[in-house]
Amino acid sequence: MRNQVAILAGGMGTRLKARTGDIPKPLAPLLGIPVLEHLVILCAHHGYKKIMLLTHYRHDLIYQYFGDGHKWDVEISYSIEKEPLGTAGALCEVLPMMNENFLVLYADTYVDINLNSLFTAHLNLNADATVVLHPNDHPHDSDLVKVNPDGDIVAIYPYPHAIEISSNLVNAALYVFNRECIKTVLRRGVKADLAKDLFPRMISSGCKLKSYITPEYIKDMGTPVRIDQVERDILDGLPERLSSRVLREAVFLDRDGTLTQELGYVTNPKNLELYADSSEAIRKLNKAGMLAVCVTNQPVIARGELTEHGLNEIHNKLNSLLGQGGAYLDGIYFCPHHPDSGFSGEVKSLKINCSCRKPNAGMIDRAVADLSIERSQSWMIGDMTSDIKAGKISGLKTILLQTGYAGEDRKYKIQPDYFMPDLTSAVNWILEGRKKMASQLISFVSESMNTRLVLIGGLARAGKSCAAMVMAEIFNVSGRNAHVLSIDGWLKPVESRIEGAGVLDRYNLDDLCERLYPIIKSKKRVSLEWPIYDRKSRSSCWMDPISIGPQDIILLEGVPALMDVRLREIADTKLFINVDMGERLKRIEADYKSRGECMEAVWDRITSREGDENPGVIDSAQYASLVIVS
Structure with missing residues (x-):
């Protein structure tokens, strides 16, 4: 049978007393109800209807709240320790009342995990014990576990660690046990801890200790700071995003x-x-x-x-x-x-x-x-x-x-x-920047569904290519095929560029227009070869041909996009990307550093272009249908 669970609920909650007073740790409130109630609800949801609560401190308050469990459609029994025997000692006392295989949870832990998947894995592995593990963000004060490539647990390092441990697999305090194996390594009536005593003895005795590693949400709530964090996480939907339900x-x-x-x-x-x-x-x-x-x-x-x-x-x-x-x-x-x-x-x-x-x-x-x-x-x-x-x-x-x-x-x-x-x-782009950009562009894209050519201009490192890709994503999910083409592929070879001659002089725009015009006007699907620019080597190479249909949208992005009158005449829609100048200079510096260039020479080049490039580019914003800030 797989419907039985033991919950360790004997803790005093010393670190929580400033907030919870005299109530036992399992009754510490989490979003208005005790943390233990969250666990009871979880167990009931997955069909674990027989719950044994292992209690000690203020067990009367726990019984007063939960009773026999009928309110949650479960059967709750109680084991009351007169003298604390530790987590393993308390568990040994109830073994005669437990099924052959059973779950163990801690009442000071918030858990959102598929209990049935865990239990099934335990049975399939034919394990004596299965320990839920996960990496966490505070391994220095956690019980660490060493696992071999086959998923066998080979060592437990309880907190505090006597030596430096190169691991970040943490005991999540959620287990499935085989009752008989515990009996063979631990006697009743002996004070013992699961992590410090039982698991090491099981390993040394040759018991089969298996790991169950999951990204699902499990958090210890033993301090006020951690309770607050769990509440924030729940309200932000983090347990749901990490759950097996999605x-x-x-x-x-x-x-x-x-x-x-x-x-x-x-x-x-x-x-x-x-x-x-x-x-x-x-x-x-x-x-x-x-x-x-x-x-x-x-x-x-x-x-x-x-x-x-x-x-x-x-x-x-x-x-x-x-x-x-x-x-x-x-x-x-x-x-x-x-x-x-x-x-x-x-x-x-x-x-x-x-x-x-x-x-x-x-x-x-x-x-x-x-x-x-x-x-x-x-x-x-x-x-x-x-x-x-x-x-x-x-x-x-x-x-x-x-x-x-x-x-x-x-x-x-x-x-x-x-x-x-x-x-x-x-x-930062994945979590924030892309969403911010999309929110600025979605209406513009919606109004541009029937366009053939969109120009995207702005200063170097303003975010034009990012804006173009976000637009392409929005077009594509809206049922319109969109292709991003960069003007940078048409930059002249480095030796042919003359600093101070102006931005338009640095590009082979005649060749670009000659290549682009037939594509824009074509009523048939065509194969387009287009050069791409490598910033590090400062050279261009030809990308594999792309297939462009007569109804597809072309997004042409680059510094001179709005400066060339020929491009403006054939474009249906125009966008200008603005940027905070301080942020732009950070991007430029990072770009040139990645190329391994001397920053003194780079700043000379930047200063030169501030004069001959920026004014013309900024002035081209007047031709844009929309100006946004990246």
Whole structure:
């Protein structure tokens, strides 16, 4: 049977007394009702109707509130400790009354998890105990757990930790136990703790302790600060977004060059270095309820330079570093394969063309299935064209960073949806910037449904390409195919550009117009070849042809878009993107730094263009149908 649960409800709530007074911890109010009542409702919802409450401090108040449980359509029984025996000791006292397999919850924890999925996993694993684990944002004061690649729990490190632990898998205080295994390792009447005593004894006795890792919402509420946080999270809808009732939104992240410094092949945890902004960026995703999932090619395993155990230690270090910054990853997926042979010590069985190595979608597909992810609302962030292609193949929106390789691997001719200077900028765009931009553009797009050509102009680094992509997304979901074309691909070679000659002189606009005119006028579907500009190398290359139908909308974005009279004459609609000058200069500085250019020379160039470029571009705003601020 799977309908029985024990809830540990004996705590005094010493850390809560300033707020709750003399009432026991399980009765601490959460959005107007006791936290224990939230658990009773959860159990009833999933069919766990037989509830054993393990009580001690002010058990009379708990009984007075819950009685026999008929109000919640459950049967509540009580075990009352005269002297505290600890969590494991209290559990041993009620074993004769429990089913062969049963759930255990803590009354000071808010839980929104599919209990039936957990219980089924426990039975399928034939486990002696199944422990719910999750990464969290405060591993330093949590019980940490070490898990092997097969999901077996091999060590428990209860708080406080005697040594530094490179892990951020935390005991979430939710379990499924096999009754008989507990009997074999712990006697009744002995004071003992689940994490500090029972689990280590089970491991040393060879019991089968399995992990159940889930992104679902589970939070300890032992302090006023944490109660307040849980209440905010519930009101913000965070437990719902993370629940199994809905498909979850996620951000997939490459590892090297995105989360961590690009240092070549990392084969030792000591060589792993986070970017300075990685923890804060991931923490923002955690707080927003977007899953953060790392997908990384690790050919060093196939080359024989690193074992899977060694990689696991590196990823433990990654999780630990993020945890120190209050952040966590919801999953790490790696590909150990490599298609090329010829390395000394290579693992021949891993030298294959696989489906998981990026740009293939295998790792992302696995994560989507494992974590119930909604592709259309999810993202891929990386520094290589293989990351972007994997994201595109998987149906994700994509962001190419200017960190790491910054797309300079050039393995694939593919354009990301967005370019961002770093991980923080990318996350801010996903969580805030894109929504803000869309709110400014949605009416404009609605009024432009019957247009053929839209011009998008503005100063360099104003946000034109981002605005164009947001417009394309809105057009596409409204049933109109839209294509974004950048004017930057028509920049003249660096040696042909004359500083001070004016912005129009830096582009081959005659060639652009010659290429564009037939497309605009065509009544048939045509194949268009268009150049794309690489900022780092300051050169252009031709992208793969795109197919444009006669009813499709073309969004042409670039600094001179509204300055050229020929373009204005053939465009139906015009948009100008404005930007705070201080913010724009930050973007320019980040852009040039990513190219490795000397900032002194750069500022000379910026100063020159302030005079010969900015006035003309700003003046072109007069031709726009709409001016917005990015």
